[in-house]
Amino acid sequence: MFPPAFLTPSSPLPPWLGHVLRTQRGPVRWSAVLRGALAAAPLLGLVLAGHPTAGVPVALGAMFAGINDRPGGRRASVARMGIPALAGAAGLLLGTATAVAAGNEPSLFLLPLVFGLLGLVAGAVSSAGPVASACGTQVMVAAVIGAGMPLPEPGWLRALLFLAGAGWLASLRLALPSSGRPGSGPYLFDGECEAVAAVYTAVAELLVAAGGPRALACRAALTAALDHAQDALSGPRLRRYASSAPERRLHAQYAAALPLAEAATALAWAGDPLPARTAEGPRRLAAAVRTGGPSGPLPAPARGDAGLRALDEALLRAASAFDRPSGQRPRTRRRGACVSLARKAFGAAGREYGIRVALCCAVSTAVAQSLRHDHWYWLPATTVFLVKPDLGPLVSRVLCRAAGTAVGAVVFAVLVVPISGQLALVGLVAVCGALIPVATRHFAAQTAVVTVLVLSLVLLAGEPQAARERLVESLLACATVLLVGHLPLPGQRGHTVRAALDTAVSAAHRYLGHVLDSPEDHTGRGALRRDAYRSLAAARTAIDLSAAELPTVARRTAGSREVAGALERLVDTTTACAVHLGHRSARLPAAHAEALAEHVSALAASVLDVGPDERGRRAYADRRSVPSA
Template sequence: MQSRLAPPAWLVRTLTPQTAPIPWPAVGRAGVAMAAPLAVGLAAGQPAYGALVSMGALSGVIGDTADAYRMRVFNIAVPQFFGALGVMLGTIVFGHGWLAVGALTVIALVSGMMSTIGAVASVSGLLLLLNSVIGAGLPLPGPWWKAPLLLACGGLFVLFLALLAWPFRRQEPERAAVADAYRAVADLLEAAGKDSYDAKRQVVTQALDTSYDLILARRARAHGRSGPFVRLLSALNVLIPLVEAAPAAHLRGAPLPAGIPAAVRDLADAVETGNTGRPDARRDAEGPARSAPGHRPSAHASPAPSELAVDVALRHAATVVYETGPDPYNVDDRLGLPAALRIRVRRATRNVLLSEGSWRYGLRLALCIGIAQALVSLIAVPRSYWVALTVTFVLKPDFGSVFSRAVLRALGTAVGLVTAAAVLSQVPRGWWDVPVMVVLAALIPAASAKGYAYQTAAITPVILLLSDVLNHQGFALVVPRLVDSLIGCGIALIAGYLLWPESWQTRIGDRLASAVDDTAHYVETAFGPATDHASRTRQRRRLYRDLSTVRTEFQRALTEPPPTGTRAAAWWPLVVAVERIVDATTAARVRVNHGAPDPAPAEVEAVAFHLRELAVGVRSSDRLVEVRADLAGDEEGVLAPLRQEVSAARAITSPDP
């Protein structure tokens, strides 16, 4: 009986708090940024103006997710422009009935298509639609430019608070990201030959992605020639050979000497503190490298290729991290020079307009917003904007499963309404709103780090408190907001989920098949005579990044109810198998680089052929079928571990649906 009453596994996974640390600086900024405008508005006798500025600050708080200061400018300032544009368009159509329905439907289409471009564009599209809905559903102070200006001031106030320490911590976030990447690699090398290796590799992939995103974003504006920037990029680039050597050390099956990860952690400390450029520090760092993997017990003993690879990579990293003057014209990155802004905008626009996925999501969001607005136009729903707001939050494609988000939105709103009911019924409006807002706003970044349901529970009382400052409805706001949220969740589930087959059928097999195809190409280029090391490195980094995206998609699918969640769980072993194939390919290439004989071209072609055959099988069915792979080759050659991984991947079988 107890097992029958237990919640389903997908709901437990969805409600489990994430282990991400609480961003305490963002917590402090949120409390100040949202409470200060209320205090100023009350002091000036215009509490409604203060509430609008706080609403704009709420948008900035939600977008305040970056560590690097240059990224904060884009993450907060750019979405604020679209948010101001949205509230202006909503204000124009306020009270115009079906014209407002049509306008919001078109805005939803544009917003949905924008959301498929990237992270900043996603938040921009979200604020464009959200503020359009607010402007079309709430009577805001006139003239038409006043509400957009007040909302923008709130977002810019958050940006101002976020940039206060920039003159004193100009490069600290980037240094911290690169240092974290070094520490992640140290943990990976420490896990070589152990069961925890695969989990540590995922951490390394994420750390490298974060570091390169920050460094490349900075490079697009610094032109790659400033001394501190060149040093950081050089330190990040020389970490790649260590990452490449790790799979070879892991496949060897024996743990590395403890001095290896310790030396890498010393380099991490040097990068983070800026303690570089000193010859004595370089000698201290090269000491562990000199005595660990390259240590020879006798004159006749020689290190294995994997040991030699780690030794060479660590020595090179120590040399570059502690060099006194890096050459600014000899710095390259592993993902390519960022294109000019106009080129990226043109490319993104073309991709959005020609992408089937972009149009599909835009039309799905437009349909749901159109239904929500038409419903509240035909049926008298007090403060009906909340229905469309709920639809917008639930249907964010890059935030996770639509189904689970609808469930979490309903649960989070219910919990948030309990808090709101206590505040609206017990706290008198006026100056008491300021300390209450400090506490409630500070909870938003803290709760957002734990998951969507927790974020919703934190945002709900804040929005209701600000709405009450504007409309003075008090406790009467609580029950209608719950009803509106349930209506919005219902529209999103029916019109945005059940009516679209790709929402509940597992379509992530296409992305996985593409990753398998790319892996086959990587196997060919890894041992091709015409491919240089830099090209192989860039291809491997892109492949790992794609696999990280595939892994994220599968993790989202696991939160879906059956059959989607069940199918995703059955396919999960293949995701891990493909990652291991990439590792085995990199390890084989490293062994060849350090003295092992080259594999025969026929062996390479056979492995690539079997991988492409596997990709065809994945793409042509919605479940895996058993395929016995007969991969012959030199059992003592460098490709023997790779053939074993490919055979294991092709032997994976999913249960019958």
């Protein structure tokens, strides 16, 4: 999985402007390109059958599923594509019913009220995670389209057609093998195999970087690889019974990588360079995961200290897991997951985002209704995309949206002259579907491709060519989101960063307490360590996103980087202490105890510097103090 665009190296431009020029990197996923092109097959069938308007919701469902078709395993793609599709279908039903209740005349009260309330709930839910964010977006956009697009099909049929389009692309994701698939294992686990192999590769890179300037970056890359593998293996089972050997083998290999990651982190924390042979074992394990073959003999590192002993023992356990995978069943999701999502949705960050989405949707709908445009639904639908914070800083996504819409409108206006007929429009939709997996690397490119696709669907729906109107509506949406996004709502700024730091500090609190109280509990320690590092990575992402906003907004979370840095040093030190205490050490070495106490004090001091309000800083520090060593 590629890092977000705002995590790329900094540029000499101001952060809010430099983000516009940054893009995600990585190889082209040709299998996703193929799926995107084949997603237009149901649309083609309906056009040939003489029902082009019925193909519009099918193509919309496939388009949204294509946007959510991100790198990763097939099991994770089921939830990532399927759950938002259900939300979109519900949105179509709600939007159609609202349009019937509003009648044919412009509604300056009912539609803004309904979409404002829906935006309040959808915005709050969107703050709970990536899948929840996709659900909130699709339910809002589908509701607006259902209320505004003049299709002859009833609401229930639109919803079924929308699900059919998304289901078609999801079935392609499950059925077609990935391009360039290594090894000879079942193709159903291609993404999972690559995710687990990337963990072992990241462990090897961290061991190589130990004692050098790249150690911190490699440790962050290891955290990202572990997060990705955890997500790839946490989806629903792909078989009725979770007893297949490849599935059990993957879980055993992932579990064997966790002690290796802990030992590698402790060795990198020590700051001493390691022999080159130290990284050879994890590299061979990574190759074995990719090919599905045996790992072969693994070179053992010298057992000089607790970290090297832990690495050696972890390699031995990994070799055993690769030769004789355990019979454990895949882990199920925690029962408290729904409670955790609800807590995030209705917390301070969720309320902040929900209020801004509600204002944007209500204001844009009222403006669109008052202007009496034929395609009024484009304005509120565009604001839903623009107000999403996980697409980048506000000014960056507004600039990218305006530029992408302008390019897409011009390209469509040029292409629509030489082409004619519905089949040509279907071909254009297929080309856009194939380009979406590549265009998701940059928001402006994605906007341009989606603009061409949507304008093609407008013609298929029987409406007139509307490239100019699309550009005007997008510019109005940009202005609306810029205004509402920077409204000085009292007490509602910076909650996203503070909530992320709050979660990370709490996770570090639990991890440190467990290491000091129960050093022999390796299983519980591993789960708490994953939670601590994952929460820390999420906080880093939120901080980088906030730092790329306009200075008037970014300064509200000033000092957050220092808190994250202190927290990162504390968690790394805790891992090093855990390795020492877990390998026949009765007590911590003096250097470790002193470092732990120093980082605890540094974290407490840095927390007091977060945000512009002295009273808020001290209240935050009192609420999230970390126990001393």
